[in-house]
Amino acid sequence: MTSTDHHRYLVVGATGEQGGAVARRLLSDGHHVRVLIRAGTDPVRLPAGVEPVIGDLADPTQMASAFAGVTHASVMLPMVYEPTVVASYAEHLARAAAAAGVNRLVFNTGTGVPDVLTGVTAFETRRAAAATLLGSGVPTVVLHPLVYRENLCAPWVAGSTVHEGVLRYPLPADLPVAWLGHDDLAAATVAALTRDGVEGTTVRLGGPDVVTGTELAGQIGAALGRPVEYAELDVDDFERGLAYAVGADAAAGVAATYRWLATAEGARSCARWAVAASSRHVEEALGVQLTPLRTWAGAQPWHRIAQAAA
Structure with a gap:
């Protein structure tokens, strides 16, 4: 596809890192990209070249305006976990997308949604929102990422990793995790928006390498050129x-999601996740190549990130 096609993309959540990566990927592919923003949003938070449209997920009229003329939509909800609020957001999105005749909607739950009920609102509100969007009549794909590599670049993580040689993260050291990168998320989202035959499906996303915390620290240490230990x-x-x-x-x-993952049921669910989100399953479902953890780690400016943390 080129910028001359008739596809018009809406990205909900583009002011965040995940949605921003999707918007940038669509722009780099030559597409017209509209992004939903709240009133007063600083333009510097938006990828260059997007068309901003002001709207509030709580306002169905504004949602209808945001979706007007849109053919494809990538949706990620804000970090709100009150069930009735999230349910209203999902309903407004579903109605607006259906009324606009959207050809494909991709919903990124933003966090892994376990295959069992948990009582954790961050999980369960996203499970319910996914069901609403899948039942909207709009061809929908749901993406379930578990945890992102970019979390390791947060100053409060990278600082101790570089300066102390200790990678601290709130997951058990022996928990197997398929860490996903934002670039791979963006590639998977664009594929889900455009690939034939995937509508109505749910795809669990993870990186191609399933590692424990100890193994993860080893990979980061290799990128830094010195030993790094893992500490929960x-x-x-x-x-x-x-x-x-x-x-x-x-x-x-x-x-609350991290507390649940530290339970026995959470660990079992995470292990099943690692299998379902393997690179083979993701590549078969969406036709994308995922970036190895070692390649990603070697490309990160760890010392510059750590300097910012200091």
């Missing part, structure tokens, strides 16, 4: 730190 970060400490960046409510929602 206390989730309460993680939540307190995250609250400064995203607010107390969002931090509590995210922290």
Whole structure:
């Protein structure tokens, strides 16, 4: 496809890292990209070249306007986990997309949704939203990523990794995880938006390498050229730190997912996830090549990130 085709893309969540990666990928492929933003959003947070449209997920009229003329939509919800609020967001999105006659909608749950009920609102609100969008009548693909490599580049992680040789993260050291990169997410999203025969499906996303925390630290250490150890970060400490960046409510929602993954059921679910999200399954479903963890780690400016943390 080229910029002269009749496809018009809407990205919901483009001010975040995940949605921003999708918008940039679509732009680089030559597509027209509209992004939904809240009133007062700083333009510097938007990828260059997008068409911004102001709208609030809570306002069905604004959603209808945002979707007007749109043929394809990539959706990620904000870090809100109150069930009735998220349900209204999903319903407004579903109705607007259906009314606009959207050809394909891809919903990124933003976090892994386990294959069992958990009672964790960050999981269950996304499970419910996915069901709403899949039942909307709009051809929909749901993407379930578990955890992102870019989390390891957060200053509070990279700082201790580089300066102390200790990778601290709130997951058990022996938990097998298929860490996913934002670039691979963007490639998978674009494929899900355009690939024939995938509508109505749910795809679990992960990177091609399934590693424990200890193995992950080894890969990061290889990129740094010196040993790095893994240390499980206390989730309460993680939540307190995250609250400064995203607010107390969002931090509590995210922290609850890490607490669940540390349980026996969470570990079993994560192990099943690693199999379902393997590169073979993802590549078969979407036709994308995933970036090896070692390649990704070697390309990161770890020392510059750590300097920013200091």
